[in-house]
Amino acid sequence: MAESPSHAHDGHAHAGHGAHDGHGGHHEESWFVHYFWSTDHKMIAKQYLVTGMLMGVIGAYFAYVFRMQLAFPGKPVPGYGLVTGADYNALVTNHGAIMIFWVAMPVLIAAFGNYLIPLMIGCDDMVFPRINRLSYQIFAISAVLVVASFFVQGGAFGGAWTAYPPLSAKAEYSLTPAGSSLWLIAVALEFVAFLLGGINFVTTAMNSRAPGMKAFDIPIAVWMIVIASILFMASVGPLIAGALMLLFDQMIGTGFFDPDRGGDPILWQHLFWFFGHPEVYVVLLPAMGFVAEIITTFSRKKMFAYKTVLATTFATGLLSFFVWAHHQFIAGIDPRMANVFSVTTVLISVPIAEMCFVYIATLYGGSITFSVPMLWALAFIAEFLLGGVTGIYLGSSGADIYFHDTYFVVAHFHYTFFPIAIIGSFAGMTYWYPKMFGTFMNEAWNKLHFWVTIIGFNGIFLPLFITGASGDHRRIFDYTNFPELDTPELQSLRVLATVSLLVMLVIQPVFLINFFYSMFRGKKAGANPWKANTLEWQAASPPPHGNFPTLPEVYRGPYEFSVPGRDEDYWPQNSPN
Amino acid sequence: MLDLFMLQGSSFAGSIDSLVWLVTFIVGTWFVLVEGIFFWLLFRYRKQDGVKAEYFDDGREHAIKHVWIEWPHRAILALDVIIIYGAISVWMEVKMYVPVTDETIRITAQQWAWTFQHAGKDNKIGTADDIILIDEMHVEVGKKYLFELASKDVLHSFSVPVWRLKQDAIPGRVITGWFEPTLAGEYDVQCAEICGIGHGIMPAKLYVEYPEKHAAWLENPAPMLASSNPQ
CATH class of the missing domain: 1.10.287 (Helix Hairpins)
Structure with missing residues (x-):
């Protein structure tokens, strides 16, 4: 990659920024150490980013195969072959798991968290650089394991990414003895990696901020990643315990989830969703953070109601621990419990809607430039709104009786997760690319990529709201078995979704080529190409090992744009006047 | 909507x-x-x-x-x-709130079939004249039914979109609920919870019949799937 291996380490002399034992001195690193054994937060961020993008390609390939099967059931899929029921289940299961655990989390939290936190708070590295390196290494092993699960006897696990027992617990039911266990071990390792990362993010943001950076001077992106890490660490414990219990059920014959032996399959659902719902916000928040940085920069406006953003984020985070059973309304829980969870679920619309209003209000009175990162950030808001409002149907227990496990749910969560994981990642990548690699990406190609991706995305998931409302249930590999669903109208909607997916996939190499080509041939970007205020833009592009020549001091908040009486319409946080 | x-x-x-x-x-x-x-x-x-x-x-x-x-x-x-x-x-x-029901029907899910135990002519479940059918369910328009839903192996979900009814089946439990069909015809039962490699081929046929036709079926409850000819 294009990062220069120079070692401007002046900043290391700065006292009070932790003992950076992981940083070698001024010696030349070998190629291997530089790319694979680095403790530099920026290199670890790039490792996460590239691994996440690679896994994204795999997840997208899975989506291609199963959507082809849905549109043209029983026909061999080019580049795959015939899709059996077992194949289909394995593909949808791992598409979901990979996109959430191995794409959204590494890119949004680990890559950007690692890259941005030290730079945005003005320090030279993470507090625990070696733990950081270990975190990526464990993550890389987990990624290898989940891919490897496709090549073991019996094939990959196909019990859905939620892995409900008894299907997931017993090989006689799932028919994937090795795949189930490998999958579960991979997921558990991934959690360990992010626990280690989370410790680093929270500790670094708490302890290593530049002098003068008070709580309300911290950029929203940093706040969001830190809150997301706290949510993750607070919610993942029960699931790691659950995953171990499930692994014991699979491998040594315990009966935690086996009703014949006093266990309870519903217990897993509680453990899973106690984590699973906060997890939605774990990935949402960083994306919201990127969008905040981008819309302020490209509308030259101060973030509207900064403290309200934080308050709504805390409220959302807290509420997200009390909504999990809305995934289980019809799962056989006591029906009275559904009432409680319907109330909390519908109420979570209040802080989330408020957050959206704050973002939209930030545009009011601005001077908006439609650059590529801004297009992605705006698309995030526009698309996420549809994901948000369709959640109300599902949170309303009475309506969920019908919608549960239909394509309406699939369409709803893709309208939340796609803006988060894909649109949010593209927003972040295009915005911070000049910082990461010191060059610009080609804007015309990026705009083409943006529009085709957005049109393709809506073409995939708008039809699925309709098939869902028409009674299409999820995870059924061949609708020709169901006369009500095997109609030409519904089939044409499925074909439309698949064709839209193909359109969207075809344009992605344009981005990938642009991404890697521009590292070497892109137009040089200066330190602060977008004229933004936050500290990362005050470092060189790309920042050297150690980040800043002298560690910055902070004098004001991160969004002082267009302040009256100044010549420039921006005012960097570290500029004394 | x-x-x-x-x-x-x-x-x-x-x-x-x-x-x-x-x-x-x-x-x-x-x-x-x-x-x-x-x-x-x-x-x-x-x-x-x-x-x-x-x-x-x-x-x-x-x-x-x-x-x-x-x-x-x-x-x-x-x-x-x-x-x-x-x-x-x-x-x-x-x-x-389950209303007072007219009849009880037992539904058992397993990989990958539905078993429907109808009460039969005596209108009592668990008696000798119960009618047990695989992947085929017969009910009468306008009657209120109590269902007892169970599973033999993994989670399944009994879903009848035309009724807006869905309920997961859980091994080790019997979950009760109710429905009152109002529209005669033949409809799909889907399994709505992933249940293994045969999940996509686990349909059942639902026959909602007017009283006369239902009475005729009770007299001669042969599985209709082989001869069924929609409309």
Whole structure:
């Protein structure tokens, strides 16, 4: 990659920024150490980013195969072959798991968290650089394991990414003895990696901020990643315990989830969703953070109601621990419990809607430039709104009786997760690319990529709201078995979704080529190409090992744009006047 | 709303559809309004030569918070209460209060088939004249049924879209519920919870019959799948 291996380490002399034992001195690193054994937060961020993008390609390939099967059931899929029921289940299961655990989390939290936190708070590295390196290494092993699960006897696990027992617990039911266990071990390792990362993010943001950076001077992106890490660490414990219990059920014959032996399959659902719902916000928040940085920069406006953003984020985070059973309304829980969870679920619309209003209000009175990162950030808001409002149907227990496990749910969560994981990642990548690699990406190609991706995305998931409302249930590999669903109208909607997916996939190499080509041939970007205020833009592009020549001091908040009486319409946080 | 896409075939289907209309009306209005404002702002405040962005100091920000945050906050809260009221009312009707039923039917799911134990002519479940059929269920229009749902192996979910009814089946438990079919015809039963490699080939056929036809079937309850000829 294009990062220069120079070692401007002046900043290391700065006292009070932790003992950076992981940083070698001024010696030349070998190629291997530089790319694979680095403790530099920026290199670890790039490792996460590239691994996440690679896994994204795999997840997208899975989506291609199963959507082809849905549109043209029983026909061999080019580049795959015939899709059996077992194949289909394995593909949808791992598409979901990979996109959430191995794409959204590494890119949004680990890559950007690692890259941005030290730079945005003005320090030279993470507090625990070696733990950081270990975190990526464990993550890389987990990624290898989940891919490897496709090549073991019996094939990959196909019990859905939620892995409900008894299907997931017993090989006689799932028919994937090795795949189930490998999958579960991979997921558990991934959690360990992010626990280690989370410790680093929270500790670094708490302890290593530049002098003068008070709580309300911290950029929203940093706040969001830190809150997301706290949510993750607070919610993942029960699931790691659950995953171990499930692994014991699979491998040594315990009966935690086996009703014949006093266990309870519903217990897993509680453990899973106690984590699973906060997890939605774990990935949402960083994306919201990127969008905040981008819309302020490209509308030259101060973030509207900064403290309200934080308050709504805390409220959302807290509420997200009390909504999990809305995934289980019809799962056989006591029906009275559904009432409680319907109330909390519908109420979570209040802080989330408020957050959206704050973002939209930030545009009011601005001077908006439609650059590529801004297009992605705006698309995030526009698309996420549809994901948000369709959640109300599902949170309303009475309506969920019908919608549960239909394509309406699939369409709803893709309208939340796609803006988060894909649109949010593209927003972040295009915005911070000049910082990461010191060059610009080609804007015309990026705009083409943006529009085709957005049109393709809506073409995939708008039809699925309709098939869902028409009674299409999820995870059924061949609708020709169901006369009500095997109609030409519904089939044409499925074909439309698949064709839209193909359109969207075809344009992605344009981005990938642009991404890697521009590292070497892109137009040089200066330190602060977008004229933004936050500290990362005050470092060189790309920042050297150690980040800043002298560690910055902070004098004001991160969004002082267009302040009256100044010549420039921006005012960097570290500029004394 | 759902009636645009799917027949209403049970006594509570209308309630669920009304709830969906209510939610659509409320969130649809908000969605259109917010997207409208959003795109208008993008147009109105696009970068123009010589026009600088505004800077809101704390006082100005505080002044416009009413419009952008506080009133929408209250409005959403109020509308949430309406939605919650609707959601819980429908939920109670469908899932919490089982009315006095006319007949009981036992439904057992397994990988990958449904077993339906009908009460038979004596109208009592668990007697010698029970009619047990695989992947085929017969009920009478206008009768209230209690169902007892169980699973032999993994999770399944008994879903009849035309009734707006769905309930997971859990091994080790018997879950009860009710329905009252209102529309005669032949419909699909789907399994709605992934249950292994045969999940996509686990349909069952539902026959909702008028009393005369149902009585005739009770006399001669041969599986109809082989000879079935829709309409």
